[in-house]
Amino acid sequence: MSGPEFHVPTTDFTFSTERDLSDVDEIAYPQSSRFYGRDNGSFDSESYLTSTSDVAVDQNGAIYSPQSSRKVYLNPPYIHDSDIDWSGTNKTMGAKFSPNSVNGLVCYVFGKEPKEKNEEVEDEILQDQIYTCPLSRTIDDRRSFYNDSYLKFMEAARVDRKDIIRTIKLCNIYLDYSRLIKNRTKKLNEKLNAMKFIDENFKDEKTQLELLTFQDIFAVWELCRIIYIPSKQEYNQFGQLSLELIKWINHCFPLHPLNEDEEEHLEQLQQNQELHQDEFFWSRLCGLVIRGLPEAKIFLKNIDKNDGSEFSDYVKLVLDILDTRPRVTELEYHEFNLRRHEWLSKISDLQTKLRGKSFLEGRINDILMILRGHTKTIIEKSSTWQEALGGLVYHVRPTCDAQELKNILNVILEKIDTCSTALDDALIEFIFRRVEKGIQHCERIDLWLSAHLSDILNKLDLVGRIHSQSSHQKQNNIITQPDIDIREHYLLSYAESMVFHTTLWQLAFKYFEHCETCGYSYMSQLVVRIPFEDEFKANKLLSICKENGLTFQEKTISRILGKKYWQNERYASAIVYFINAGDTASLEVIYRRFLDNYIDTGKLTFLDTVESIQLDDDSPVSIKFLSRYRLFHALKQNGEVQRAGAILMELLRAQVAPISFWPVLLLNALPLLQEGKSRKMIIFSTQDTLEILRNLQDVTSFVYQEEFLACIERLKKWHTQENGYPELDNNLTALRLALLQNSADCYIENSSSPWMFE
Incomplete structure (x- = not known):
């Protein structure tokens, strides 16, 4: 039991009490935590990642030596700029986009060390306090949507690529996603309408922007469903695409509703029977016809004078053409083509009758040209490229398939300039079947869209790989x-x-x-x-680490928990987490603290703590020492002095205790010797006695004299006759005499044994 004392760092570990930032509007900082208690927001890299090696690496990859006292802040308290006189600190606050988050900032305190403090590295930049700050709270409003969509994501993850009905399952999941998007859009609309009902001048720009985002999401999602993911078998039938596409355009890109002035203008013209002379009326009517909307018939009926005039007759003929349009879903392919040919001939005959009638030919003929599928007229009368696309597919190629859409769109883009918005770019790329580029544009709309759309399309083998x-x-x-x-x-x-x-x-x-x-x-x-606010969340993090084989991270979190419980004086939990973390240095500090407390007070405060911990052969020797020392005191208190003596000798021979505790272990032999003397029992054998004497000689020698005397002085504070303990002297005379007497008793007992006379 000799050798120099093993030095263990005793730097206190501290954590932060974060300021409640619920009053901060735009930037969502980490919230306050009850679990963090009274700590100051930092930890020393030395105490956080203490190990047997000479260097330690923090979570950002920086290397520190054990002698370094620099502090690293993972989750520090938020500091208002007005709270600090920056001119006196030679520091300021800065921010940059976070490398670990696509929509967040990293805020930090930085500056230069004063020259008088560090002349050699005066330009060193300090970035101690680091904050991760999301830029928006939109995610808070989407929690329910994200949770529901995650369940669908997990359903898709369980679909086996070898499953025969894989496509059907993925189509159903895709439709479930569509319902989630619709419900989210509906709730946003209801929220805006409810507030407008209360206040007509109410403008919730954040909700309005969120609504527009989800409308864009739905537009992209539905287009991909129409083009790539037919949800029913009949979608593969001829003509289904045109109906789905025109329905998509009318839903996602509707004609703007008439405002009060426009409605009043049209009503006044109708009363004066002048609708047929108004440019806005005919422009609106062309848009309705291109989109195949039933409102077109209502518009035409509004200008029917029913006066038996030639104008009224031609209007009725146009209405008849609209009513007799062949329905693609109700007929077989050949029958549909036959009826469509007859219907187009009927339009041509009406156009022939209109020749020479300048007014009717200029107005009604535009409607007939659209119905007949005249490409140039449809494109000229369309207000957007989406409307033109729907019009060409619905009126020109009602039986086309998804592969032909890119050819139709090429014709449109030659005539119409598109807006360079994320939505337009994404839709065009998907129509051209450039799926990867389309998804890249979806990222500009919303991350949820690009993630879940690429997940489904990947399972349908429609996307590749990128760098x-x-x-x-x-x-x-x-x-x-x-x-x-x-x-x-x-x-x-x-x-x-x-x-x-x-x-x-x-x-x-x-x-x-x-x-x-x-x-x-x-x-x-x-x-x-x-950041974890309580043990419940910390255990969730530990579960994630265990499930995914993150051993180092699991030990890191366990070490943080151990430090936290140590501060809160919950030593049993601290020891358990330190053991899980393999943090022998921190366990050594707790071990030393327990021993020091016993030297100063004589109180066995660690007994209950150690008793609640389950130990095995792999447990740290320091904790096993405390467990055995607890057992020693329990046996001594119960009067089992011989077993207690055996445990004490085991502790002495283990050479685990620090030098400062050697005198305590040696003095623990004195009451056992006295008890054995009174009960006429031999507690220590001759060999045990000689070993105790040898250790006593070592501890009082010149090499360890300073540590020995310091320990004796601390023990004298509570080793008094009034407390039931013998008075101590610097030579431990009472112990020496008791050991010599025990040696004599051992010799006498051995001399009287029968084998001596054989």
């Missing part, structure tokens, strides 16, 4: 990340947006689990950055 790089790699031209499929690329981006949300962070890790190439890497980096 993915982080922002850091792009800036430094580093190419290390492997090619991943588009699905995984956008799922990772979507999951990142939820990582630091207070409730949806668990969904983020579920999405990471379904990213085969890079999901593990993302989880390993982000799981240790999740």
Whole structure:
């Protein structure tokens, strides 16, 4: 039991009490935490990642030596700019886009060390306090939507690629997604209408923007369903695409509703029987006819004078043509073509009758040209390229398939300039069947759309792979990340947006689990950055680590929990988590603290703590020492002095206790010797006695004299006759005499044994 004392760092570990930021409007900072208690928001890298090695690496990859006292802040308290006199600190606050979040900022405190403090590295930039700040709270309003869509995502994940009915299952899941989008849009509309009912001047720009986003999401989602994912068998029949497409255009890109002035204008013209002379009326009517809307008949009936004039007769003929249009879904292919040919001939005959009648030919003939499928007229009369596309498909190629849409769109784009919006770009790419580019534009609309759309289309083998790089790699031209499929690329981006949300962070890790190439890497980096307010959330994080084999991260979180419970004086829980983390240094600190407390007070405060911990052969020797020392005191208190003596000798021979505790172990032999003397029992054998004497000689020698005397002085505070303990001297005379007497007793007992006379 000799050798120098093993030095263990005793730097206190602290965590932050974060300020409640519920009053901050736009930027959602991490919220306050009851679990963090009274801590100051930092930890020393030395105490956080203490190990037997000479260096430690923090979560950001920075390397520190054990002697470093620099503090690293993972989740510090928020500081208002007005709370600090920055001129006196030589620091300021800054922000940049987070490399680990697609829609967040990293805020930090930085500055230069004063020259008088550090002349050699005066330009060192300090970035100690780091905050992860989401830029928007939109995600809070979507929690229900995200939870429901996650359930559908899990349903899609369970679909086996080898399943015969895989396509049918995915189509049904796709339709369920559509219902979720519709419900979200409906709720947003109801919210806006309810507020407008209360206040006509009410403008909720945030909700309005969210509504527009979901309308764009629905437009893209439905177009992909029409083109790529027929939900029923009859969608493959001729003509179904045209009906679905015109329905999609009317729903997603409707004609703007008439305002009060326009309605009043049309009513006045109708009363004066001047509708047929109004340009706006005919323009509106052409749009209704192009879209195949039934309102076109109502408009025509409004100008029918019913006066037996030639004008009224021609209007009725146009109405008859609208009524007799062949319905593509009600007829067989050949029968439909035959009836459509007869119907087009009927239109041609009416156009022939209109020749020479300048007014009727100029107005009604435009309607007839649209119905007949005249490409140039449809494009000229269309207000948007989407309307033109629907008109050409509905009136010109009602039996076309999805492959022909790109040819039709090419004709339109030669005549109509499109707006360079994310929605327009995405729709055009999907119509041209450039799925990867379409999904890239979807990211500009919303991350949810790009993630879940690519997930479904990937399962239908419609998307390929791309090369993915982080922002850091792009800036430094580093190419290390492997090619991943588009699905995984956008799922990772979507999951990142939820990582630091207070409730949806668990969904983020579920999405990471379904990213085969890079999901593990993302989880390993982000799981240790999740702030946990209580043990319940911390255990969820530990479960994620266990389920995904994140051993280092599991130990890191366990170490943080151990430090936290240590601060709160819940030592049993702290020891358990330190054992799980393999943090022998922190366990050594607790072990030393228990021993020091016993030296100073004589109180066995650790007995109950150690008793509640289940130990095995792999448990740390320091904790097993405390367990055996607890057993020693329990046996001594119960009068089992011989067993207690055996345990004490085991502790002495183990050479686990620090030098400062050697005198305590040696003095623990004195009451056992006295008890054995009174009960005429031999507690220690001759060999045990000699070993105790040898240890006593070592501890009082010149080498360890300083530690020995310091321990004796501390023990004298409570080793008094009034407390039932013998008075101590610097030579432990009472113990020496008791050991010599025990040696004599052992010799006498051995001399009287029968074998001595054989």
